[in-house]
Structure formats: structure tokens, C-alpha cells
Amino acid sequence: MTENVSAASLICDLAKQFYELGWVTGTGGGICIREGEHVIVAPSAVQKERMTPDQMFTLSIDGSVISGPADASLRPSECTSLFMAAIRLRDAGAVIHSHSIHAVIATLLFDREFDISELEMIKGIEGMNYHDRLVVPIIENTSRECDLASSLEEAIKGYPQTRAVLVRRHGFYAWGRDWVQAKTHAECYDYLFRAAAELRRLGVPTVPLKGVNDASIPTRPAEPFVRR
Amino acid sequence: MTENVSAASLICDLAKQFYELGWVTGTGGGICIREGEHVIVAPSAVQKERMTPDQMFTLSIDGSVISGPADASLRPSECTSLFMAAIRLRDAGAVIHSHSIHAVIATLLFDREFDISELEMIKGIEGMNYHDRLVVPIIENTSRECDLASSLEEAIKGYPQTRAVLVRRHGFYAWGRDWVQAKTHAECYDYLFRAAAELRRLGVPTVPLKGVNDASIPTRPAEPFVRR
Amino acid sequence: MTENVSAASLICDLAKQFYELGWVTGTGGGICIREGEHVIVAPSAVQKERMTPDQMFTLSIDGSVISGPADASLRPSECTSLFMAAIRLRDAGAVIHSHSIHAVIATLLFDREFDISELEMIKGIEGMNYHDRLVVPIIENTSRECDLASSLEEAIKGYPQTRAVLVRRHGFYAWGRDWVQAKTHAECYDYLFRAAAELRRLGVPTVPLKGVNDASIPTRPAEPFVRR
Amino acid sequence: MTENVSAASLICDLAKQFYELGWVTGTGGGICIREGEHVIVAPSAVQKERMTPDQMFTLSIDGSVISGPADASLRPSECTSLFMAAIRLRDAGAVIHSHSIHAVIATLLFDREFDISELEMIKGIEGMNYHDRLVVPIIENTSRECDLASSLEEAIKGYPQTRAVLVRRHGFYAWGRDWVQAKTHAECYDYLFRAAAELRRLGVPTVPLKGVNDASIPTRPAEPFVRR
Numbered sequence: 001m002t003e004n005v006s007a008a009s010l011i012c013d014l015a016k017q018f019y020e021l022g023w024v025t026g027t028g029g030g031i032c033i034r035e036g037e038h039v040i041v042a043p044s045a046v047q048k049e050r051m052t053p054d055q056m057f058t059l060s061i062d063g064s065v066i067s068g069p070a071d072a073s074l075r076p077s078e079c080t081s082l083f084m085a086a087i088r089l090r091d092a093g094a095v096i097h098s099h100s101i102h103a104v105i106a107t108l109l110f111d112r113e114f115d116i117s118e119l120e121m122i123k124g125i126e127g128m129n130y131h132d133r134l135v136v137p138i139i140e141n142t143s144r145e146c147d148l149a150s151s152l153e154e155a156i157k158g159y160p161q162t163r164a165v166l167v168r169r170h171g172f173y174a175w176g177r178d179w180v181q182a183k184t185h186a187e188c189y190d191y192l193f194r195a196a197a198e199l200r201r202l203g204v205p206t207v208p209l210k211g212v213n214d215a216s217i218p219t220r221p222a223e224p225f226v227r228r
Numbered sequence: 229m230t231e232n233v234s235a236a237s238l239i240c241d242l243a244k245q246f247y248e249l250g251w252v253t254g255t256g257g258g259i260c261i262r263e264g265e266h267v268i269v270a271p272s273a274v275q276k277e278r279m280t281p282d283q284m285f286t287l288s289i290d291g292s293v294i295s296g297p298a299d300a301s302l303r304p305s306e307c308t309s310l311f312m313a314a315i316r317l318r319d320a321g322a323v324i325h326s327h328s329i330h331a332v333i334a335t336l337l338f339d340r341e342f343d344i345s346e347l348e349m350i351k352g353i354e355g356m357n358y359h360d361r362l363v364v365p366i367i368e369n370t371s372r373e374c375d376l377a378s379s380l381e382e383a384i385k386g387y388p389q390t391r392a393v394l395v396r397r398h399g400f401y402a403w404g405r406d407w408v409q410a411k412t413h414a415e416c417y418d419y420l421f422r423a424a425a426e427l428r429r430l431g432v433p434t435v436p437l438k439g440v441n442d443a444s445i446p447t448r449p450a451e452p453f454v455r456r
Numbered sequence: 457m458t459e460n461v462s463a464a465s466l467i468c469d470l471a472k473q474f475y476e477l478g479w480v481t482g483t484g485g486g487i488c489i490r491e492g493e494h495v496i497v498a499p500s501a502v503q504k505e506r507m508t509p510d511q512m513f514t515l516s517i518d519g520s521v522i523s524g525p526a527d528a529s530l531r532p533s534e535c536t537s538l539f540m541a542a543i544r545l546r547d548a549g550a551v552i553h554s555h556s557i558h559a560v561i562a563t564l565l566f567d568r569e570f571d572i573s574e575l576e577m578i579k580g581i582e583g584m585n586y587h588d589r590l591v592v593p594i595i596e597n598t599s600r601e602c603d604l605a606s607s608l609e610e611a612i613k614g615y616p617q618t619r620a621v622l623v624r625r626h627g628f629y630a631w632g633r634d635w636v637q638a639k640t641h642a643e644c645y646d647y648l649f650r651a652a653a654e655l656r657r658l659g660v661p662t663v664p665l666k667g668v669n670d671a672s673i674p675t676r677p678a679e680p681f682v683r684r
Numbered sequence: 685m686t687e688n689v690s691a692a693s694l695i696c697d698l699a700k701q702f703y704e705l706g707w708v709t710g711t712g713g714g715i716c717i718r719e720g721e722h723v724i725v726a727p728s729a730v731q732k733e734r735m736t737p738d739q740m741f742t743l744s745i746d747g748s749v750i751s752g753p754a755d756a757s758l759r760p761s762e763c764t765s766l767f768m769a770a771i772r773l774r775d776a777g778a779v780i781h782s783h784s785i786h787a788v789i790a791t792l793l794f795d796r797e798f799d800i801s802e803l804e805m806i807k808g809i810e811g812m813n814y815h816d817r818l819v820v821p822i823i824e825n826t827s828r829e830c831d832l833a834s835s836l837e838e839a840i841k842g843y844p845q846t847r848a849v850l851v852r853r854h855g856f857y858a859w860g861r862d863w864v865q866a867k868t869h870a871e872c873y874d875y876l877f878r879a880a881a882e883l884r885r886l887g888v889p890t891v892p893l894k895g896v897n898d899a900s901i902p903t904r905p906a907e908p909f910v911r912r
Contacts, residue, residue, distance in 0.1 A: 026352040026416035099349060101423060108432055120825060120854035124710040130827045141348060143358045170348035180731060187710035195785060204792055254580040254643035275636060327577060329651060336660055369576060371586045398576035482808040482871035503864060555805060557879060564888055597804060599814045626804035
């Protein structure tokens with residue numbers, strides 16, 4: 001994958017797949033892919049499952065538009081400044097933004113941090129193992145997507161091991177060294193967000209109390225669901 | 229999109245997509261698209277995911293048939309008079325009717341108005357922002373679809389900001405200035421109907437009590453689900 | 457649709473669609489289509505989403521094999537005698553058998569009859585209107601599928617208005633005058649089985665107590681779910 | 685199916701299908717198919733729905749690599765030693781590994797054995813009938829997938845009738861005499877894992893107390909969900 005045209009096609013393919021997963025309905029969510037010193041970004045407010053490669057923008061790493069689609073009514077995704085935060089701070093090769101309802105529910109079950117342990121899918125996140133406690137910081141949503149940038153950056157800096165940030169009542173951002181790892185991360189996180197709600201419904205703590213890391217785990221209330 | 233043939237093809241494409249979303253199974257639901265002074269409408273009681281462009285009707289804005297399919301057994305969708313209400317009163321370019329089970333459940337969780345606030349997907353509805361309280365009027369169902377027209381018109385007039393009307397134990401109508409916006413609206417509303425049921429299940433109010441618009445929000449009962 | 461080849465192709469198409477709906481996984485479930493005095497039936501115990509038209513059997517109305525696939529290891533679907541009951545007793549043009557989990561759950565929520573009223577999708581069943589009480593008889597499952605035939609016939613005779621029979625802990629059979637109506641019926645019934653479980657979860661009776669037909673409706677226990 | 689190229693293509697097709705079922709997201713899960721004295725296995729840590737036949741490995745029954753893809757960065761699936769256990773001990777023709785969330789939940793509802801009876805889909809498992817009690821052993825998960833091999837082998841030996849083994853908080857392995865039967869088994873087991881959670885939610889025991897095998901069934905607690 002060394003040509004712009006490939007990344008542009010790939011974004012269209014992946015967006016179609018993400019639409020079927022319920023991540024980018026209603027023109028929400030999106031994905032960007034880095035190509036060396038350029039970042040390919042989809043336009044804002046378009047139907048994500050019907051995009052074509054000629055609608056993509058090419059941006060520099062600092063966010064300025066290098067080239068864009070012929071249709072002058074299109075603007076780069078509103079997520080752009082957030083995508084750039086993960087690219088700049090983590091050297092991400094791709095960033096995915098999802099409005100998955102599982103992520104939204106996860107932000108209502110946990111306060112400032114989502115955490116889970118002892119599920120096989122945790123191993124899909126770079127650097128994590130089955131017995132590790134996977135933590136995802138949750139930031140508060142803002143009226144305008146671009147106003148999320150500073151708290152997203154703070155969360156990325158405050159949680160050096162995370163590959164995702166949850167946004168309360170909104171969704172999540174996940175990234176990876178390339179689009180394959182970003183997609184793998186997003187799929188694993190989404191599975192874990194969904195699993196957490198199922199565990200709570202069963203009265204099973206998301207971090208087992210008598211596990212390997214027992215001593216380091218704060219006690220959780222016993223009721224199945226916790227309101228924030 | 230300036231030719232009838234395009235709108236007719238598009239209706240077939242979208243209907244297939246809506247079938248997969250569970251909006252138009254059992255021949256229910258539908259979509260119409262306006263073309264200048266004409267409205268393209270699908271036939272009644274056909275399998276929505278298997279329609280072909282040559283089965284579409286072309287109507288005038290007042291609802292009279294200008295041209296129709298060769299198959300004389302077909303009649304225009306029973307939703308036609310309801311579609312026309314949104315076109316006439318709101319200058320809609322497209323109207324979508326869905327039997328989504330999420331919408332039906334929403335009508336059992338709320339009395340005369342569905343309301344929700346502080347979910348990112350609210351921003352997908354024209355004119356609405358994250359902290360706004362999104363209200364969708366709920367009208368009572370009738371035995372015959374055409375008998376819904378007067379109460380639908382009343383709801384459209386009574387709620388000038390809404391882009392959708394829920395029909396109790398039936399589904400919803402949503403519209404937009406063109407088919408893209410109508411589809412975006414329908415996807416966002418459907419997501420919010422589903423989210424509302426999830427929030428209730430968690431004991432989280434759909435309109436936060438201590439939010440920006442706190443003073444204007446009526447107190448809601450504490451139990452997770454409210455029967456009408 | 458007047459040629460065998462068409463019905464055989466159609467069965468393969470529909471089976472693929474039903475697989476995606478979760479009705480015929482694990483080689484379960486199926487569909488037959490009548491062609492005048494012949495009935496086209498799929499083979500038993502094959503993957504329903506991967507069938508080809510040349511694998512179909514042509515049977516006479518009395519169930520004897522007129523022609524079959526070259527592969528001698530294939531036998532006609534085990535549902536054949538059940539399909540024939542609806543064809544013979546109701547002059548059905550097509551019969552669908554589904555293992556939908558929604559149907560199985562419905563048979564655990566109701567005793568000898570599933571009933572529901574005041575949902576728009578009820579209107580998708582021939583002869584039924586919104587305020588009618590839709591009743592589907594539930595028969596007990598047997599170890600061998602062919603042993604269901606006599607109780608299925610009894611249920612069909614005992615409920616002249618029904619277009620479907622539920623089988624406890626198994627699934628349902630639905631039919632129609634042709635394949636289009638059989639499919640419409642199956643989709644509407646499946647939606648209603650799912651809706652019934654959602655209503656029970658909310659504490660809403662499936663037949664409203666203060667509805668149009670109030671006097672004729674037996675009181676139901678208040679608890680959300682009733683064990684058989 | 686007598687050529688390697690066929691099995692390799694088939695693995696790619698099936699993996700796409702399993703991705704849509706939610707069994708192999710995040711590069712998890714997989715499938716292998718035996719070809720006489722060879723076993724075709726997919727590479728580790730790749731996107732399962734985007735594999736191509738030229739990426740497959742050919743192994744001997746003892747697990748040594750006979751041939752592999754041109755891309756030297758690829759290694760055989762981490763499940764390989766587990767796949768080989770079922771092939772060696774049960775003469776399996778194909779083995780499927782799924783991360784289905786239904787399976788993970790099932791391992792939280794049961795202690796050392798999953799059991800269920802009187803559901804039609806039980807008949808999809810070789811040798812089982814409707815009234816039989818289907819038992820699936822549950823083994824504890826380990827940090828590294830290869831460390832599961834000895835407890836998987838023990839479970840296979842200890843439960844001669846089973847065609848699947850559940851792995852706590854991880855997923856399940858299922859097999860069959862050929863890929864068709866392995867897939868049928870996996871679909872039936874997955875359906876039954878999901879059904880078990882639904883039954884528990886309704887307060888219905890997964891093994892009926894007053895059934896045919898009543899005397900042999902241990903009493904179960906009354907609460908809808910049991911924590912391990």
C-alpha cells in the first residue's frame with residue numbers, strides 16, 4: 001500500500017464494512033489512513049457506505065489540505081483534528097472513529113475508565129495479555145467534535161498503553177501502526193465493550209475479584225448496572 | 229439525480245438496504261423520492277428487497293398517478309397519502325417509512341412524545357445539537373394506513389422542528405430535503421430509538437436530570453421501563 | 457413461475473436469504489414450492505445457503521418422488537410430510553420451515569396458543585387486521601420430524617384462520633397461496649414472535665387488556681415472563 | 685474436494701462467512717481442513733475475512749510445515765496444536781475455532797459442563813437426539829493458546845461423545861468428519877449457547893426438570909443467572 005489511490009479505495013471498502021457493523025450509520029464515524037507524510041481522510045457528513053475514492057482528501061500531517069475532491073461542497077471529516085492527535089502523539093498509521101452503540105453503553109456503565117480483564121479478545125490489543133487489566137479512558141463529549149481534541153490528547157498522554165479513547169454518549173477512537181492493526185484494535189475493543197454490558201447483566205464483574213491481579217483491583221458495587 | 233429512472237433505481241437499492249436493517253420486512257415500510265413536481269413511489273404489498281425500477285409509480289404532488297408499471301395488478305404504496313403530507317407541509321425531497329422493532333418499542337416506553345438528549349447521534353438530525361432535547365411526537369395507530377393522514381399532518385404542524393413522527397405499535401415516518409438527508413435522519417432516529425430502550429434498561433433517564441436544560445425537563449419515574 | 461427450473465433456483469435464493477435471517481442454520485429448516493401438481497423440495501441435511509438447483513427433488517402431491525438429483529446419497533427434506541399437510545389441507549403454494557430462535561422463545565412464553573394484538577405487522581397475515589387477536593397454535597415437539605405430521609394436521613384443522621403452526625422448542629411452519637405470500641407470512645410471524653418477547657420484557661401484555669376486543673381476552677399473569 | 689487449492693479457497697470462503705457471524709473478528713478464531721495426510725491451516729494474526737488461498741499453510745498430521753505462503757512473515761495459526769488434537773484423537777476432517785460472544789457467555793453460566801436438552805437444534809450434533817442431554821466440557825483459558833492443548837486433549841478423551849469443547853472466557857472448538865459436518869456442528873452449538881442464555885433469562889432450566897431423563901438431572905438453582 002504505497003499509493004494514494006489504494007488508501008482511498010481501502011477507506012471506501014472499510015467504511016462499507018463498518019456501516020454493516022453499525023459503526024458509521026447516519027454519516028457518523030469514519031477512518032483515516034496515513035501514507036508516509038500524508039493522511040487520507042474522507043469527507044464530512046456523507047453516507048459512509050456509499051463513498052467513492054475520488055471523494056477523499058489528502059492532508060499533510062499538520063492537517064492542511066494538499067488535495068481534495070472536485071466537488072467543492074465537500075469538506076474533510078470533522079474528526080480530522082482528532083485523527084491527527086493519534087497520528088502525531090502515537091505515530092498511528094490509521095485511526096478509526098465508531099459510533100457503535102456498544103461503546104456508548106460502555107460509557108454509561110463506567111465512570112472515568114472502562115476496565116476489563118480475563119477475556120481472550122484482550123489479547124487482540126497490542127501489548128496486552130489475557131490476565132492484564134485493559135483500561136480505556138473515557139472523556140466527556142462536547143457540542144462540537146473539534147472541541148474534543150484537547151481532552152483526547154490529554155487522555156492519550158495520560159494512558160500511554162491505551163490504543164483507544166471512549167467518548168461519553170458518543171463512541172470511541174481507536175488506532176494502530178497501520179490500517180490492519182487499527183481495524184483489529186477497533187474490532188477487539190467493540191467486542192469487549194459489548195461483552196462488558198453482558199457481564200454486568202449477569203452480575204459478573206468485568207475485572208474478576210479473585211484473579212491474578214486481585215490485590216490491585218478496586219471493589220465494585222454488586223448491582224448489575226451502575227449509573228454514572 | 230434529475231431523471232425518473234435514477235430515482236426508481238435508487239428506491240430499489242435503498243429498499244434492499246432497509247430490508248437488511250429490518251425496516252421493511254413482510255412487505256411493510258417503504259420510501260418515496262421527489263423529482264421536481266413528481267414523486268416516485270413503490271407499489272403496495274410487494275417484497276421490498278426484490279423490487280425493480282419498472283415497478284415504480286410516478287405521481288403528481290397532489291397524489292394522482294401520472295404513470296405506473298405495466299403490471300395492472302400493482303397499486304401505489306398505501307403510505308402514499310402519508311408521504312405526501314411530509315412533502316406538502318415540509319417540502320420534503322424524500323420520505324422513509326420503517327417498521328423497525330426499535331421504533332415500535334420506543335412507542336411503548338413513552339406516552340405522547342419520545343424525548344432524548346445528550347447522545348452524539350442527535351447531531352445527525354437537522355438543526356439539533358448534542359445538548360438539545362430531541363422530541364418526536366407519537367400518534368396512535370389506525371386500522372387502515374390511510375386513516376393516519378390527518379393525525380400525522382397534525383403532528384407535523386404541532387412539532388415544527390421534528391423530522392419524524394412515531395406511530396404507536398407500528399413504526400415511524402422520517403423525511404429530509406433530499407433522499408440523502410431523509411436516510412441520514414432515519415438512521416439517526418432508529419439508533420436513538422434503540423438507544424432509548426438500552427438507557428431505560430440501565431435505569432438511565434433518556435433526558436439527563438442534571439443537564440444543561442435541567443429546569444425544563446419533567447421528572448421521570450425511576451423504574452426502568454414505563455408501560456403506557 | 458411456470459417452470460421447475462425457476463422454482464428450484466428460487467428455493468436456493470430464498471434459502472440463502474433465510475440463512476442470513478438465522479432461520480436455517482445447521483442444515484435445519486427449509487422451504488418447498490408447488491408447481492401445479494408437483495412440489496419442489498430441497499434435500500435433507502445439506503447446508504441450506506449453499507444449495508444448487510440441480511440438487512432439488514420433484515415430488516407429486518401425494519409425496520412420491522418423480523425426479524431427483526444425480527447424487528444418490530441425497531434424500532428429500534425430512535419436513536416433506538409436514539410441507540404436504542399444509543399443501544393438502546390449505547392448498548398452499550409454498551411452505552417455509554424456520555428454526556428461528558425468536559419462534560423457539562415464543563413457545564416458552566405461551567402455553568398452547570401464541571397470541572398477540574395491536575401491532576401493525578399483524579396486518580401482513582392474510583385476513584388479519586390491526587385490532588384482531590392473532591393466534592398461532594403451539595404443538596409439542598417429537599423426536600423424529602415425521603412424527604409431527606399428525607399433530608400439525610390437527611392444529612391446521614383446529615385453527616382454520618392460522619397461516620402458521622409453532623412447534624415447541626423447535627421453530628415454526630408458515631405457508632401461503634404462493635411463495636411470495638408464504639415468505640411475507642413467515643417474515644411477519646417471525647417479527648411478531650420477537651416483538652412478543654420484547655413486550656413481555658417490558659411488562660406489556662401481548663394482547664392489550666383494555667383494547668377493542670377487551671371482553672374476549674383472558675387475564676394474563678403480571679410477571680414479565682411466564683414459564684410453561 | 686481432493687485438491688489443496690480447493691480446501692484453501694474454501695477456508696477463505698468460510699472465514700468470510702464466520703466473520704459475518706461474529707466468530708472470527710479481530711483476527712481471532714479460525715478453521716482448518718484435512719486433505720488426506722495433510723492439513724490446510726490459515727496464517728496467524730491476519731484478518732480472517734480478507735484471506736486469499738495463497739496465504740494458506742500445508743502441514744503434515746504431526747504438525748510440521750510442508751509448504752507455506754511466499755510471505756515469510758506469516759506463521760501458521762496459533763490454534764494449530766489444538767486443531768491437531770481433534771484431528772488426531774477423533775479423526776476430524778475439519779476443526780473450527782470461534783470467539784462467538786454467545787460461547788463466552790455460556791462459559792459464565794455453567795461451571796465445568798454446559799448442558800442442554802429438548803431443543804430441536806440438538807439433533808444437528810452427530811449421534812444426539814431431541815431428548816438427549818447434550819454436554820459440552822468447559823476448560824479454563826490460558827495466557828498462551830498453545831498451553832490449552834493438554835487440557836483440550838483431556839476434555840476430548842473425557843467426553844467421548846462431544847464434538848466441541850468450550851474454553852472459559854474465550855470461545856469454543858468444534859469439529860466433524862469433514863468440513864460440512866464441522867460447520868453444521870459449529871452452527872448448532874453456537875445456536876444452543878445463545879439459546880441457553882435466553883432460557884436462563886426466562887427462568888427456564890436448560891435441562892427440563894420433569895423431562896424424559898428427569899432422574900439423572902441435578903437440581904439447578906432457581907435464579908435466572910448463575911455466576912461461576
